[in-house]
Amino acid sequence: MIAYLGRIVHDNDAESKLDDDVSSISKSLDLQGSIENGDVSSLASKDFGGLYSVKPLFLIKPSGAEDISRVVKLASRTSNLTVAARGNGHSINGQAMAEGGLVIDMCSTEKNHFEFLPINGSHYIDVSGGALWEDVLTRCVSRYGYAPRSWTDYLSLTVGGTLSNAGVSGQAFRYGPQTSNVTELEVVTGKGEITVCSETLNSELFFGVLGGLGQFGIITRARIKLQQAPDMVRWIRVVYSEFEEFTRDAEFLVTQKEGESFDYVEGFVFCNNDDPFNGWPSVPLDPGHEFNPTHIPQTAGSVLYCLEVAFHYRNSDNPTVDTAVNGLLGRLRFVEGLKSQVDVSYTKFLLRVNRAEEQVKANGTWDGPHPWLNLFVSKSDVVNFDRTVFKTMLKDGVGGPMLIYPLLRSKWDDRTSVVLPEGEIFYIVALLRFVPNGPSVEKSVAQNREIVNWCIKVGLDFKLYLPHYQSKEDWERHFGNRWSRFEERKASFDPMAILAPGQNIFRRDP
Ligand code: FAD
Structure with missing residues (x-):
C-alpha cells in the first residue's frame, strides 16, 4: 500500500488506474467511510476565496475519528503525503487544500456527536468538529432552549474550521472568541493519535489546537459552553x-x-x-x-x-x-x-x-x-x-x-x-x-x-486574522515572540508536518 501510494504520487501515468485503486485503498485502510479520486473539479480543490485551486490525490469522507486516524497514520508511512481537514471550505487562500495530498471532508462527520450536558449548573453541547454552526444553533435552540454564546457573523462554517482560527462576531467583546468558549476537544494529532484534551488534560495540545490553523491536530469533537437562548x-x-x-x-x-x-x-x-x-x-x-x-x-x-x-x-x-x-x-x-x-x-x-x-x-x-x-x-x-x-x-x-x-x-x-x-x-x-x-x-x-x-x-x-503568508520569515514575524512556542507545538504534535499544508507554514520534506 505504502509503496503504491509512493508510486502514484510520483507517477502521473498511474492516474487512469486511480478509480480501481480507490476501492483497494479503502479496503486495506479498513475505512468505515468512503474515498474518492481527487479531481480538479471536486470540492476539495476549491474554496470560497476562488483564488487558488490545487488537485488533491484523494478526497476522503470519514465516518469518524478512527477513519481520520487511519488516514493520518497512512500518510505518515509515506515519504511525502500530506493531509488537510476540509471544514466547509470557506477559507480564502487555499488553507484547506492539499496539493497531491489527502483531503478529509469533515462535513461527512457532522452528525457524529450531539450531546447536551448540564454540568454543575452550567450547560454544554458536545458536537462534531465537522458540524456546521447553523445546525448547532437550530438544534440547540429547538431542542433545549440553549445556544452557544459566541458566534461568527455567518454560520455555514464548521466548528473545527472556526476554532482553528478564533471565531469572532459581535458577542466576542463579552464572551471572547469561540476559542474562549470550548472546554474540551477530541483531536487526531499529526501522529494519528486520538486524544481528548482540555485546560487540565493534555493542555498543550488543547491550547495549541485552538487558533492553531490546523497545524497540530484535526478536531473531531468540541464541547461548547451554552447560555439560555433569548426569544x-x-x-x-x-x-x-x-x-x-x-x-x-x-x-x-x-x-x-x-x-x-x-x-x-x-x-x-x-x-x-x-x-x-x-x-x-x-x-x-x-x-x-x-x-x-x-x-x-x-x-x-x-x-x-x-x-x-x-x-x-x-x-x-x-x-x-x-x-x-x-x-x-x-x-x-x-x-x-x-x-x-x-x-x-x-x-x-x-x-x-x-x-x-x-x-x-x-x-x-x-x-x-x-x-x-x-x-x-x-x-x-x-x-x-x-x-x-x-x-x-x-x-x-x-x-x-x-x-x-x-x-x-x-x-x-x-x-x-x-x-x-x-x-x-x-x-x-x-x-x-x-x-x-x-x-x-x-x-x-x-x-x-x-x-x-x-x-x-x-x-x-x-x-x-485568517493569516496568509508565502514565506517562513513572514510567519515568524506574524507570530513574533510566540513563534518558538508554535514551532515546539508542531514538533510535538505533527513532527512530520503532515497536517494543513495549505496554510504554507511548514513543509513536509520529501
Ligand atoms: P475550512 O476553510 O474548510 O478550513 C480552514 C482551516 O482550518 C484549514 O486550514 C483546515 O485544514 C482547518 N480545519 C478545518 N476543519 C478542521 C478541523 N476539524 N480540525 C482542525 N483543523 C480544521 N470568521 C470569523 O471569525 N468571524 C466571522 O464573522 C466570519 N464570517 C465569515 C463569513 C463568510 C461568508 C466566510 C466565507 C468566512 C467567514 N469567516 C468568519 C471566516 C471563517 O471563520 C474561516 O474561513 C473558517 O476557517 C471557515 O471555516 P470552514 O469550516 O469553512 O473551514
Whole structure:
C-alpha cells in the first residue's frame, strides 16, 4: 500500500488506474467511510476565496475519528503525503487544500456527536468538529432552549474550521472568541493519535489546537459552553460622520458590565453616496425605511460609520426592552435621524448573513472570487488606519462590507495559538470584497498587499486574522515572540508536518 501510494504520487501515468485503486485503498485502510479520486473539479480543490485551486490525490469522507486516524497514520508511512481537514471550505487562500495530498471532508462527520450536558449548573453541547454552526444553533435552540454564546457573523462554517482560527462576531467583546468558549476537544494529532484534551488534560495540545490553523491536530469533537437562548433580538444601526465619535461609543459599549450594555456590538464603514452596495442603501435594516441623506452633517467626509448593536430579550420582557434600549442609545452620539431598527427572533438574527447569502447568490456574485483581507489593529493605531486606509485608499468601497469593531484582549486566552496586537482594546477590520472574475481580482489582491505593506512600513501594531503568508520569515514575524512556542507545538504534535499544508507554514520534506 505504502509503496503504491509512493508510486502514484510520483507517477502521473498511474492516474487512469486511480478509480480501481480507490476501492483497494479503502479496503486495506479498513475505512468505515468512503474515498474518492481527487479531481480538479471536486470540492476539495476549491474554496470560497476562488483564488487558488490545487488537485488533491484523494478526497476522503470519514465516518469518524478512527477513519481520520487511519488516514493520518497512512500518510505518515509515506515519504511525502500530506493531509488537510476540509471544514466547509470557506477559507480564502487555499488553507484547506492539499496539493497531491489527502483531503478529509469533515462535513461527512457532522452528525457524529450531539450531546447536551448540564454540568454543575452550567450547560454544554458536545458536537462534531465537522458540524456546521447553523445546525448547532437550530438544534440547540429547538431542542433545549440553549445556544452557544459566541458566534461568527455567518454560520455555514464548521466548528473545527472556526476554532482553528478564533471565531469572532459581535458577542466576542463579552464572551471572547469561540476559542474562549470550548472546554474540551477530541483531536487526531499529526501522529494519528486520538486524544481528548482540555485546560487540565493534555493542555498543550488543547491550547495549541485552538487558533492553531490546523497545524497540530484535526478536531473531531468540541464541547461548547451554552447560555439560555433569548426569544427575540432588537437589532439597531446608527450612523456617525466622525470616526472618533464612532470609536468612542463602540468602546464605551464594549467596556460596560454585563447587563449594562448591548449583547452584540459591531460596526462598518460605508461610502457617503448612494451606491447600492457600498453606500447609504447598505444601512437600513427595515426595507420599508429609507436612509435619509439630508441628516448627514456638512462636515462629513468620503466615508461614514455605522454602529450595529443588538439587545436580547424574552417575549415576557417586552415593556422593559424600550426603557433599557433607549437608555443605552441616549448615551450615544450618533447623527440624529440616522437610526434604523427591527425586532427579529434570535435565530433569525444569527442567521442574518445566511439570508443575505441567498440574495447575493441570486445576483451571481456569491460564487465569484473573494480576495478578502482581515486584520486586528490596535486601538492606538486605529485612527491612523482609518485616515489612510478607509478615508483614502478605500474611499470608493470594496464591493462588499468593510467591518470594523472593537474587541477586548482580556477575553482571549493567551495560551491558545492566536496572536493579537498589544493593548486591551483592538479592532477587527474585515474587507469583505465581492468582485467579478477578471482584472479586478488582481487589483484587489494588490490593494490588500498595499494595505499590509503600509501597516508594516509605518510600524502599525497589527496582526492578520485568517493569516496568509508565502514565506517562513513572514510567519515568524506574524507570530513574533510566540513563534518558538508554535514551532515546539508542531514538533510535538505533527513532527512530520503532515497536517494543513495549505496554510504554507511548514513543509513536509520529501
Ligand atoms: P475550512 O476553510 O474548510 O478550513 C480552514 C482551516 O482550518 C484549514 O486550514 C483546515 O485544514 C482547518 N480545519 C478545518 N476543519 C478542521 C478541523 N476539524 N480540525 C482542525 N483543523 C480544521 N470568521 C470569523 O471569525 N468571524 C466571522 O464573522 C466570519 N464570517 C465569515 C463569513 C463568510 C461568508 C466566510 C466565507 C468566512 C467567514 N469567516 C468568519 C471566516 C471563517 O471563520 C474561516 O474561513 C473558517 O476557517 C471557515 O471555516 P470552514 O469550516 O469553512 O473551514
